[in-house]
Amino acid sequence: MTTDPLTTNPVPYSLEVSGLAFAYPDGHQALFGVDFALERGERVALLGPNGAGKTTLVLHLNGILTAGAGSVRVAGLPVDRAHMAEVRQRVGIVFQDPDDQLFMPTVREDVAFGPANAGLRGAELEARVTRALERVGMAEHADRPPHHLSFGQRRRVAVATVLAMEPEILVLDEPSSNLDPASRRELAEILTSLDVTVLMVTHDLPYALELCPRSLVLSGGTIVADGPTPKLLADETLLHAHRLELPFGFSPR
Amino acid sequence: MGSGHAHRLHLHGHSPVHRLPAHTKLVAVLAFVVVVVSTPREAVWAFAGYALLLAAVARAARVPAGFALRRMAVEVPFVAFALLLPFVAQGGRTEVLGMQLSVSGLWGAWNILAKGTLGVGASVLLAATTELRDLLLGLQRLRMPPMLVQIASFMLRYGDVIADELARMRIARESRGFRARGPRAWGVLARTAGALFIRTYERGERVHLAMVSRGYTGAMPVLDGRAATRAQWSAALALPVTALAVCLPAWTL
Amino acid sequence: MHVPDGFLDAPTSVATGVIAAGAVALSLRGARRELAGSAAAGPTAGAAGPGAERTAPLAGLTAAFIFAVQMLNFPVAAGTSGHLLGGALAAILVGPFTGVLCVSVVLLLQAIMFADGGLTALGTNITCMALVTVVVAHLVFRTLLRVLPAGRSTVTASAFVAALISVPASALFFTLLYAVGGTTDVPIGSVAAAMGGVHILIGIGEGVITALTVGAVIAVRPDLVHGARGLARPLKLKVGGELVDAPAAPAAAGPAPRSSRAVWFAGLAASLVLAGFVSFYASASPDGLEKVAVDHGIDRGAEEHAVADGPLADYGVSGVDDERLSVGLAGVIGVGVTAAVGTGVFLVVRRRESARSAQDEAAARESTAGHGKS
Numbered sequence: 001m002t003t004d005p006l007t008t009n010p011v012p013y014s015l016e017v018s019g020l021a022f023a024y025p026d027g028h029q030a031l032f033g034v035d036f037a038l039e040r041g042e043r044v045a046l047l048g049p050n051g052a053g054k055t056t057l058v059l060h061l062n063g064i065l066t067a068g069a070g071s072v073r074v075a076g077l078p079v080d081r082a083h084m085a086e087v088r089q090r091v092g093i094v095f096q097d098p099d100d101q102l103f104m105p106t107v108r109e110d111v112a113f114g115p116a117n118a119g120l121r122g123a124e125l126e127a128r129v130t131r132a133l134e135r136v137g138m139a140e141h142a143d144r145p146p147h148h149l150s151f152g153q154r155r156r157v158a159v160a161t162v163l164a165m166e167p168e169i170l171v172l173d174e175p176s177s178n179l180d181p182a183s184r185r186e187l188a189e190i191l192t193s194l195d196v197t198v199l200m201v202t203h204d205l206p207y208a209l210e211l212c213p214r215s216l217v218l219s220g221g222t223i224v225a226d227g228p229t230p231k232l233l234a235d236e237t238l239l240h241a242h243r244l245e246l247p248f249g250f251s252p253r
Numbered sequence: 254m255g256s257g258h259a260h261r262l263h264l265h266g267h268s269p270v271h272r273l274p275a276h277t278k279l280v281a282v283l284a285f286v287v288v289v290v291s292t293p294r295e296a297v298w299a300f301a302g303y304a305l306l307l308a309a310v311a312r313a314a315r316v317p318a319g320f321a322l323r324r325m326a327v328e329v330p331f332v333a334f335a336l337l338l339p340f341v342a343q344g345g346r347t348e349v350l351g352m353q354l355s356v357s358g359l360w361g362a363w364n365i366l367a368k369g370t371l372g373v374g375a376s377v378l379l380a381a382t383t384e385l386r387d388l389l390l391g392l393q394r395l396r397m398p399p400m401l402v403q404i405a406s407f408m409l410r411y412g413d414v415i416a417d418e419l420a421r422m423r424i425a426r427e428s429r430g431f432r433a434r435g436p437r438a439w440g441v442l443a444r445t446a447g448a449l450f451i452r453t454y455e456r457g458e459r460v461h462l463a464m465v466s467r468g469y470t471g472a473m474p475v476l477d478g479r480a481a482t483r484a485q486w487s488a489a490l491a492l493p494v495t496a497l498a499v500c501l502p503a504w505t506l
Numbered sequence: 507m508h509v510p511d512g513f514l515d516a517p518t519s520v521a522t523g524v525i526a527a528g529a530v531a532l533s534l535r536g537a538r539r540e541l542a543g544s545a546a547a548g549p550t551a552g553a554a555g556p557g558a559e560r561t562a563p564l565a566g567l568t569a570a571f572i573f574a575v576q577m578l579n580f581p582v583a584a585g586t587s588g589h590l591l592g593g594a595l596a597a598i599l600v601g602p603f604t605g606v607l608c609v610s611v612v613l614l615l616q617a618i619m620f621a622d623g624g625l626t627a628l629g630t631n632i633t634c635m636a637l638v639t640v641v642v643a644h645l646v647f648r649t650l651l652r653v654l655p656a657g658r659s660t661v662t663a664s665a666f667v668a669a670l671i672s673v674p675a676s677a678l679f680f681t682l683l684y685a686v687g688g689t690t691d692v693p694i695g696s697v698a699a700a701m702g703g704v705h706i707l708i709g710i711g712e713g714v715i716t717a718l719t720v721g722a723v724i725a726v727r728p729d730l731v732h733g734a735r736g737l738a739r740p741l742k743l744k745v746g747g748e749l750v751d752a753p754a755a756p757a758a759a760g761p762a763p764r765s766s767r768a769v770w771f772a773g774l775a776a777s778l779v780l781a782g783f784v785s786f787y788a789s790a791s792p793d794g795l796e797k798v799a800v801d802h803g804i805d806r807g808a809e810e811h812a813v814a815d816g817p818l819a820d821y822g823v824s825g826v827d828d829e830r831l832s833v834g835l836a837g838v839i840g841v842g843v844t845a846a847v848g849t850g851v852f853l854v855v856r857r858r859e860s861a862r863s864a865q866d867e868a869a870a871r872e873s874t875a876g877h878g879k880s
Contacts, residue, residue, distance in 0.1 A: 059462070062466055064462055064465060064466065085468060088465075088466060088467065088468050089468065091466075092466075093463075093466045095459065095462070095463050095466075097459065099411075099414055099456075100456060100459040100460050100462075100463050101463045103407065103410055103411075103460050103463065103464065103563065104406075104410070105386045105406060105409065105410060106386075112474075113464075113467055113469075113474065114467035114468055116474030117467060117468035117469055117470070117474055118468055145410075146410075147410070147413050147414065161467065162467070165467065165468075279618075282625065283625055283626070286511050286624065286625050286626050287516075287626060289511065289512070290511050290512050290516060290519070290626050291516050294689075324621065325621070327620055327621055327622045328510065328621075331510050338690055338692070341692055341693075342690050342691055342692050343691055343692070343693055344691060357690060357691050358690060358692075360690070361689055361690025361691070361692075362690070364512060364689050364690065365510070365512055365513060365689065365690070367512070368510075368511050368512020368513075369510035369511055369512050369513070369624065371511070371512075372510055372511025372512065372621075372624040372625065372626070372627075373510065373511075373621045373624070375625075376617065376618065376621035376624075376625060377621045379618070380618065380619055380620070380621065385618075385619060388618055388619075398531070398534060400534055400558075400561060400562060401530065401534065401607075401611065401614075403562035403566065404561070404562055404565045404566045404569060404607065404608075404611050405566070405569075405611050405614065405615055406566065407562055407563055407565075407566020407567060407569070407570070408566050408567075408569040408570045408573065408611055408612070408615060409615070410566075411566065411567055411570045412570045412573055412574065414570075415567075415570045415571060415573075415574045416574050416577065418574075419574050419575075419577065419578065433579070433580075433581050434581055435581055435582070436580075436581070436582065436714075438580075438581060439580055439714060439715060439718060440718055442578060442580055442715075443715055443718030443719040443721075443722055444718070444719075444722040445578065446575050446578055446590070446595075446715070446719040446722070447718075447719045447720070447721070447722025447723040447725075447726070448722065448726075449571060449574065449575065450571055450575075450599060450719070450723055450730075451723060451726055451727050451730060453567050453568065453570065453571040453574075454564070454567065454568065454571075454730055456567055457563045457564040457566070457567035457568070458563075458564070460563040460567065461559070461560050461563040461564065464559065464563060465559060469559055470558075470559055471558030471559040471561075471562075472558075473562075
């Protein structure tokens with residue numbers, strides 16, 4: 001690739017979304033001009049009520065949906081047909097239900113699926129799989145079928161399947177849903193130990209506060225707030241206006 | 254089905270039979286059954302020989318007789334049918350225990366019982382000594398279209414997930430006082446089936462998204478490339494070759 | 507309960523094996539188009555052709571659904587219960603190709619996992635339970651939809667009739683196979699009558715359950731019912747908006763129709779030649795008249811033996827007397843049915859092809875409209 005933007009821009013954003021608008025073929029419009037950018041290594045929460053367009057936005061980040069208007073760039077690469085394989089390599093999406101994500105017969109094969117699609121084979125592939133599983137503490141379960149793991153373990157393996165692709169940016173859709181407190185804490189420890197850019201889509205505000213120094217609020221298909229998480233969570237008017245609520249008795253300070 | 258049922262079906266072990274590559278065992282069982290099926294039914298002693306061969310394999314595989322016989326219960330409806338044949342078939346009659354029975358019906362019943370039982374026995378041994386996944390990979394090695402193998406793998410992976418969903422729906426029905434009694438309950442049950450289809454299909458769409466997100470383009474990366482050695486082939490094929498040796502005199506005598 | 511090893515003679519098993527393999531091969535191609543959906547055209551279309559990457563997960567999950575739904579017991583009376591066979595349901599919900607494919611995969615796994623159905627009888631089982639059931643159900647269903655006034659109640663009524671007919675059709679086809687390649691001589695005429703009778707009863711159950719299930723799906727997600735797509739399309743414009751509805755590119759008008767048609771032709775011709783060859787071979791065999799015995803519809807499991815015993819007891823009534831004549835007849839009928847089924851498949855394919863290209867154009871227009879709004 002001679003025109004690789006990486007070489008022209010010394011420090012590209014991990015993720016750069018500008019003017020992104022999208023309508024489904026039936027005319028229902030979900031995004032109305034979304035703008036934001038994530039620096040490399042940042043951990044950012046994307047907060048928003050149900051129906052705000054969070055999932056639609058996530059599906060744009062690796063080109064499953066393509067922008068009606070505006071653009072998405074991953075590490076400087078535009079998300080378009082020409083760069084699709086590269087982009088999917090760099091954006092790792094962890095979906096909400098790990099059963100949807102873990103479709104292979106064993107944990108090992110599932111983690112190997114992504115890198116193998118990228119052309120890795122043999123010892124190199126094996127090493128990649130082992131490393132990814134070790135990072136989420138699931139190496140000893142490599143040969144088990146996903147169905148036999150607990151929900152929290154499955155969520156961690158789902159993270160590993162994406163880490164094995166060595167992504168530039170990790171996107172997690174509701175990572176804390178259905179987790180018991182211990183699994184929740186374990187996942188948080190894993191996520192904070194990673195050195196990748198993380199975009200966490202959630203309405204679990206305490207989890208966002210714990211993990212992400214910065215937050216975005218998506219509501220009605222646009223970004224309505226962008227700033228340090230403690231500051232946003234302290235703004236009761238903002239939260240109230242966008243159907244976001246802190247749990248009872250929880251104080252962001 | 255799936256891993257849950259597989260546990261009941263598969264006997265974990267490390268016998269020489271377990272260690273043979275799946276595709277050699279598949280070929281061996283298929284060839285064995287073909288030999289059995291093409292043996293003339295009058296050669297009663299040949300079928301006794303086949304049964305001894307299967308017993309020897311079961312012994313080598315350390316499959317307990319009780320397990321194999323229990324698994325063979327799938328055959329029971331056909332046994333019931335075969336027992337009817339002597340009463341209903343036409344042709345010459347003979348008297349057995351004071352009953353007028355058709356000679357060709359007796360031969361027909363014997364034919365179905367003997368061949369069916371040996372076929373079931375061979376399949377049960379195959380399933381008991383081979384992991385399902387290996388069976389599918391074996392089929393792929395034997396040139397079954399990879400797409401078919403993929404579909405079958407998905408069915409295995411999600412069979413349990415879907416059966417669990419069905420079980421949860423049943424519990425939900427019964428918790429609200431529903432008892433399935435007679436055709437009046439069909440409406441409710443059919444709505445369950447309909448809901449199950451919708452959930453299953455939607456899950457299929459989510460799985461597809463998760464796959465595409467990790468670079469899937471329609472072809473599964475081939476990860477398992479275990480070829481069989483000549484010794485393994487000869488070990489596996491010992492069964493059908495011996496059976497053939499039994500069969501040949503049955504044809505000529 | 508599936509046909510075990512040794513039930514039919516070797517040539518018949520081989521012939522049904524070839525037919526089954528051809529049917530599955532055709533279904534793999536057809537299912538790709540059926541499952542392509544509107545997203546296949548989008549950016550995700552990969553090296554294996556449009557829709558290829560949707561086939562495995564969706565057909566796999568549908569197969570798992572059919573397997574699971576066969577475990578759902580429908581109580582009949584006095585402690586007995588039956589379950590859905592699912593061929594007609596699959597044909598209507600996901601389309602004939604995907605239906606054949608999914609039921610075949612279920613049968614394959616039942617054979618290698620549970621020893622349910624013999625390995626050498628796999629072709630027979632697929633031909634009877636996947637191919638004949640699904641194709642007959644689909645043809646009846648489409649015909650009725652065309653003849654009757656459009657509407658949801660038509661869809662459920664057609665589903666009922668299609669499922670009802672598909673069950674005895676499959677049983678009768680098996681009877682024919684048994685007449686050609688069975689291993690015991692049972693009077694075929696009366697057996698065919700008895701088989702038909704029992705299976706109409708079973709078919710009524712299948713029909714009611716299928717119709718109710720299709721109705722339940724249509725009520726919630728009409729867009730998911732393949733057989734009701736004509737009905738659902740205007741609805742989808744208003745309601746749609748599922749995750750995967752990416753803008754469709756017009757370039758995605760299905761994989762090269764011409765070449766696949768050639769493959770269909772070849773498969774059809776091969777099956778016909780083989781079916782003809784085999785019945786000739788079978789009637790020339792010195793074993794003489796071989797006749798029917800079983801059905802796959804006793805199928806409903808051991809509980810239903812009460813139903814099955816009655817007609818079986820009638821097997822003693824004598825059937826056709828002239829042995830050679832009946833074998834010859836059976837062979838001719840066998841070829842005829844194969845030809846009819848084959849032609850049906852071909853006609854459906856051809857019609858679907860033209861319908862599909864029209865639909866693709868519509869989808870393309872739709873997506874352009876979507877772009878315009880944003």
